[in-house]
Amino acid sequence: MYEERIGTVMRNLERRDLSQMLVCDPRSIQYLTGAYVEPGERFLGLALVADRKPVLLLNELFSAPQGIPCNVRGYKDTDDPIALAVGLFDPAQPLGCDKNLAARFLIPLMERGAASGFVLASDVVDDARAHKSAEERDLMRAASRTNDAAMARFKELVRAGATEAEVAGQLEGIYRELGAQGHSFAPIVSFGANAADPHHEPDGTRLALGDVVLFDVGCRQGEYCADMTRTFFFGEPTPKQREVYDTVRRANEAAQRLVAPGVRFCDIDRAAREVIEEAGYGPYFTHRLGHQIGLDVHEPGDVSAAHDAPVEAGMCFSIEPGIYLPGEFGVRIEDLVIVTEDGCEVLNEYPHELEVLS
CATH class of the missing domain: 3.40.350.10 (Creatinase/prolidase N-terminal domain)
Incomplete structure (x- = not known):
């Protein structure tokens, strides 16, 4: 090998x-x-x-x-x-x-x-x-399965009055219980308006009814990295929150449908960005659509308007559109995909449907 x-x-x-x-x-x-x-x-x-x-x-x-x-x-x-x-x-x-x-x-x-x-x-x-072997693809799948299982447990940590830092501090123990080596990157746990900062660091902010709850998390397992983001709602979301969430979900899924060998990275980015622009939130999607991943959580070769090379079978990268409304809230939904011979395999099975925590 x-x-x-x-x-x-x-x-x-x-x-x-x-x-x-x-x-x-x-x-x-x-x-x-x-x-x-x-x-x-x-x-x-x-x-x-x-x-x-x-x-x-x-x-x-x-x-x-x-x-x-x-x-x-x-x-x-x-x-x-x-x-x-x-x-x-x-x-x-x-x-x-x-x-x-x-x-x-x-x-x-x-x-x-x-x-x-x-x-x-x-x-x-x-x-x-960038071209993952069959063995590497299996390792990426295993890490993402663990990340899916962990996400189901992470949301159970969410309770009124808990701080972002308190929740974030419990994540690594769950990963290790599930067989991972630990974090693949410092986890992002954001409540409410903090979710409008894409790289917010967990702090002493306490959860309140009506907040969004964003987890951007990943584990390292078998030396390979996982990375996934899900956004939940603590209490019934407002119509605007529902609209933003649905827009981000549709952007994620539009990009996933386009992935196949020969399609350019920039066109995958454009597919997601168009959905968000058509909904009127274009200025609030402030980062590239994704990044390649493997032994490092961020590997060279991003999914962005500036990368016009075609994707190839065996490549693995994230699709993570987001809308960030300063002072209000943010939503991001992220999955990893592996490019197959005729499309892509989505590594994350944790659902995209809007989920209300109580």
């Missing part, structure tokens, strides 16, 4: 007229080798060079699993990892670098002549990661 992934990246490199690359993103290294390390301030790099076995350079504080498809070269805190890295590459050839190569490492590599030039080449790994 890992050799095949490395082979794909090397072919992608060749298409960029590159023969060597330094990968520093921990999740990309995990994707290519099975070794996951969070290095903190220390250097971590995977050297990919044509016709050579990859070399993983990491501090001896960390360990790599047995049998990974690369040579492991450890270094001590008193060693100079840049000097070791320089020796892994051909100085007469350009070096592809990924987005996580920090300036404190990149500039010394440049000053010491590690390569003839330096090229941002994150896309050669990102493109490989």
